[in-house]
Amino acid sequence: IVDFGMDVSAEAEAKLDDGSxxxxxxxxxxxxxLLERAGTMPLPPYIASKRAIDARDADDYQTMFAREKGAVAAPTAALHFTDGLLTGLAESGVGSETLTLHVGAGTFLPVKVDETDNHQMHSEWGRIDAATADRLNAARKAGGRVIAVGTTSLRLLESATGEDGIIQPFEGDTDIFITPGYKFRAIDGLMTNFHLPKSTLFMLVSALMGLDMMQEAYAHAIAHDYRFYSYGDSSLLLPQR
Structure with missing residues (x-):
């Protein structure tokens, strides 16, 4: 029995293979x-270990697109977006679509094995409705590009897309692990923050852009004091067709 205080307790019924x-x-x-009463905002360890969590975090660590409860972390690439930015994009002819993402705690886990084939990728729940899938397919058919905002959005889109490149409605868990050599089917680019080395997310961006290109980009970011992680700077990755 785990006692969380505030008259909240739980029984540990099972331990899973990933340690959870x-x-x-x-x-x-x-x-x-119960979670609201006994818990606090689940900020990443590299933030929570340096300062106390305060009331502002409930708004700061949340994107403007949030609608449903369920994620344990923010899809942080979308923290850069504001109403003004979306208006400017729309005025430039850039459309936008929203998906439902429940980011999981496994997004913080590093790769602990020597061979990527042995890494157990965490799963995250997501949903793409039929109307959204139709609009994305129509945009690509008309010659437009689909740019994913964040690696979780990208993984969800790739999970929903068949070998024919058609995005299908999707609802459920995705545990897709994207490493160099992967052939992207749904997206034509990615907006994302800067990630830890040896992480599944750095492997993903290397699969999209090539390892040499990403090492060069990260060397530039470090040399110019870019900020990494959740509240850090962003990058727009557009692979050559």
Whole structure:
């Protein structure tokens, strides 16, 4: 039994292969209320270890697109977006579509194996409705490009797309692990922050742009004091067709 304080406790029912536990919260109250009462904003360790979590984090560590509860971390590439930026993009002829993403705690996990084939990729839940899929397919058919905002959006789009390059409606978990050699089917570019070395996310951007290009980009970022991680700077990655 784990006692979280604030009259919140749970029984550890099972330990999974990835080291996580299934908890059964005790009592009759909805688990959402229990988490709100006993928990705090789940900021990444590299932020939470340096300062106390405060009330502002509930707004700061949240994108303008958030609608549904369920994620344990923000899809941080979208933190750069504002109403003004979206208006400017629309005025320039750039459309936008939104997906439902529930980012999982595994997004913080490093690769701990020597061979990527042995890495157990974390799964995250997402949804693309039929109307959104149709509009994205129509944009590509008309010669436009689909630019994913964030690696989680990219993984969801790639999971929803068949070998024919057609994006299908999708609802469920995705554990797709993208490494160099992967053939992208759904997207033509990516907007993303700067990630840790030896991470699955750096492998993903290297698959999109090539390892040499990404090492050069990261060397530039380090030399010019770019900020990494959640509240860091962003990059727009457009591979040559």
């Amino acid at each position: 536990f299934i908890l059964r919260f005790l009592g009759d109250e909805p688990v959402e209320l």
